[in-house]
Amino acid sequence: MGRKLLTEHINVEGIDTFEVYRKHGGYRSVEKALKTMTPDEVVEEVKKSGLRGRGGAGFPTGLKWSFLAKPEGVPRHLVCNADESEPGTFKDRQLMSKLPHLLIEGMITSSYALGANTSYIYIRGELLYVLRILEKAISEAYANGFLGKNILGSGYDLDLHVHPGGGAYICGEETALLESLEGKRGNPRNKPPFPAVQGLYARPTVVNNVESIAAVVPIINDGGDEYAKLGVGKSTGTKLFSACGHLNKPGIYEIELGVPVEEFIYSDEYCGGIWKGRELKAVVAGGSSVPILPKELILKTAAGEDRLMTYESLSDGGFVTGTMLGSGGFIAMDETTCIVRNTWSFSRFYHHESCGQCSPCREGTGWMEKVLHRLEHGHGHMEDIDLLVSVAKQIEGNTICPLGEAAAWPVAAAVRHFRDEFEWHVTHAKEAARPGAVYPGKAVLA
Amino acid sequence: MAKITFDGIEIEIPDGTTIMNAARTVGGSIVPPAMCYYTPLKGSGGKCRACLVKVTAGSTKDPRPMPKLVPSCITSVQDGMVVENTVNQQVLDVRKGIVEMLLINHPLDCPVCDQAGECDLQNFAFEHGVSTTRYTEERRTFDKIDIGPLIQLHMTRCILCYRCVYTANQIAGDRVHGVLGRGDAAEIGTYIENIIDQDFSGNVIDVCPVGALTDKTWRFKQRVWFTKPVNAHRDCPKCSGNVLLWYKGKDVLRVTARKDEYGEVKEWICNECRFEKKETSDWTIEGPAHIDRSSVISANHYELPVLNHSVVADLPESTQRELEKNPPLKLGS
């Protein structure tokens, strides 16, 4: 069992209360930062740690922080992105509901580093029950002098609020999130200007994922260098993976980056293999938007090396034979899974979640869903398969925000690796449209 | 000032200008098309993606190319920027794709649409699209709605450019309509039946790039290319009173604001001028309005020829006599 930096105490009775959390070393990072470090020194530690954004894009957190504009007399904000909605991803919900004080501690330390005096946690509206847990924990933090005016006598003030969304995946995109926090429709903004210059209320703003902010706590406690010792290469530290789909033990696993994918799937320490004694067919390794890979390519790279749970190893081979680590939403599919049906389901998701602002995404996501629906239900044509690839290409790269890519990649990758199965849905339309139909052939590897 | 290269043409332009407006200072076919951007409306642009261009060098300071195509309507120029529009195949291909996307759910009911002949989408599709469709699915439809006695909303034709929303916010005031729902089910509407009747609300008709918002007092009266636009003005207490009257014979069929060559309203007009002044006696006539040669409206040749004086001497005597009697109008008068 590797080291756990975030979830070590997750199963401790009462860890959601201030008292128990504090007894297990909670809020040490706030004391250390506010009493012994300057804000810039905190930023420096996060830079040294090599922490990469845990929301999906993997952008170095310290670097993102250093971009924050600091004009005189303009308030700055830190906003935590707790709008976890990427299919396959459910780590932040677990972290927040079980360890609310860990996020709050991370928010205080990070807000101090950025010079923010009002910070927000934007949580998806469906998680109102987690909002209640967080609000209770926040009031405990206020009562114990860790929030409010002159925290720990340091002269630093911070107010922290939780803001619920209303049911929209798009609000996980940082500028849509800020629009939503301003009480508007969740339409992503055109960039530039970036939030670091003009974010919430047109003020300089940093938006970070829950897990990224939580990771600041061990980074400050133990030092950035210690954190960077964990992991492999540029994939430093630990990462939460949400394992779901056809696994014996779905759930949240905090692993040191670098564990082989094969070990993660099959070892009893982690997912415990594929359910019902079946064979693995394919994996979507980083949330529904990253390319799907057939079993052979998720376990080994095209060069035959073991595929590791790191940013670099998962993307080895680009989008031809590789994928992305993304948000860590690890969806495993067994041999009976219909790839066309699954792709249709993902496509329906993106169609449903498109904000409708820019034309390629608004029109293209619906088009792909309709074509996939026809294919899955026995009304497809051979030319539909190339049409899908073409429409995906017309969306990718041409939209205001990354939802375009998120919608296009899974379709393009499914056709790339499972074209035969798509064709089978045309040639054996009736058979394939039967509920529970299983394609008898193999995946295309490259 | 910033110096940029656009399709090989050097343009010097004040800092902060958008790529689109830089190209417009040159004019002609190199100007990227705009379906949602509208200069007079703050915040417009960036949505339709029709104007995407390739930036092959970001600036002198950072000459790297921009990784993705950028919307030229909202991207500011940088000194030393190199932009490719009509000379870049990727840009042209993507634009073809945008036409396709905008058309898949459009009803293509041009034969019965009042906007036909002056429709931005029609022009855009004609200039940049392909003549076939790959879309075989059912199209999205909405019911027609009257938003008040004067304006009809034909949502099925809407391309969600948001121009009318910005107009209501910035020009008409007291907005009662907006974008409801989301994704491809998003629609312009008032939610609960409501009428749009502010003094300047009629301008939403002029800014609409398609036939989604139309003038009910003009509906089905005439095809636009059978009518003749004439510049006219009146002393109006609410607006400038500078308008276009659209004549068929002696009848004024409709009144609109005057637009520039990019279809953008020059001066907003009030609803009284637009909907209530339909007699020639209400107006001081200035003369026929110039209509671009490429427009179907110019097909009637009602506008007197604008002559290049160097060639006048070569004209037959009879024509010269005629010209003395009816001197040609100056462009744009």
Next chain:
Amino acid sequence: MPLNLIDMEPTNAPAKPQFSAAAQDEIKRIITHYPEDRKKSALLPVLHIAQAEFGGWVSPEVQTLVAETLDLKPIEVYEVATFYTMFNLKPVGKHVLEICRTGPCMLRGSDELTAHLERLTGARVGGETSPDGLFTLKEVECLAACGFAPIVQVREKYYEQLDTPENVDAMLTELRNMVHRPILPWEALAQN
């Protein structure tokens, strides 16, 4: 089907709904979270309160009330309420069952769960309410609990691992026996 909001039936709710005193206090507290000139920021949290206060949905009248409460134009509220999927724009049954249908839940049997719930309640997904008025079935996209699939959300509660008839029955029994919806924090505060 596109939203046909314009033709929406007039509501039977009182013509002029009013927030309870407890809800008004909660709204006041929430407004303090944002800068004074940014009251609009409170729109989503206030819509959630409104939906809880007025029978699980937000009628045009309720949305107008929200607009008045936050000094907004009514259209600003309509635009937002129709964008976010959690706000029900039509009357609903006593319990709204939001069934996750996205990939990971589908892999673990959400289609079967949906069919099963349709049989048990007599309502169909897509916003239909059962004849007894108890259940409205609504399909939703990913609820971020994929490891516990398939999932149904009812108000603020997640019912997880509904892949066995026993778990489904337990959920429905719990809901059938529920006399009042669970009390919310600000309501508890007002009672003390």
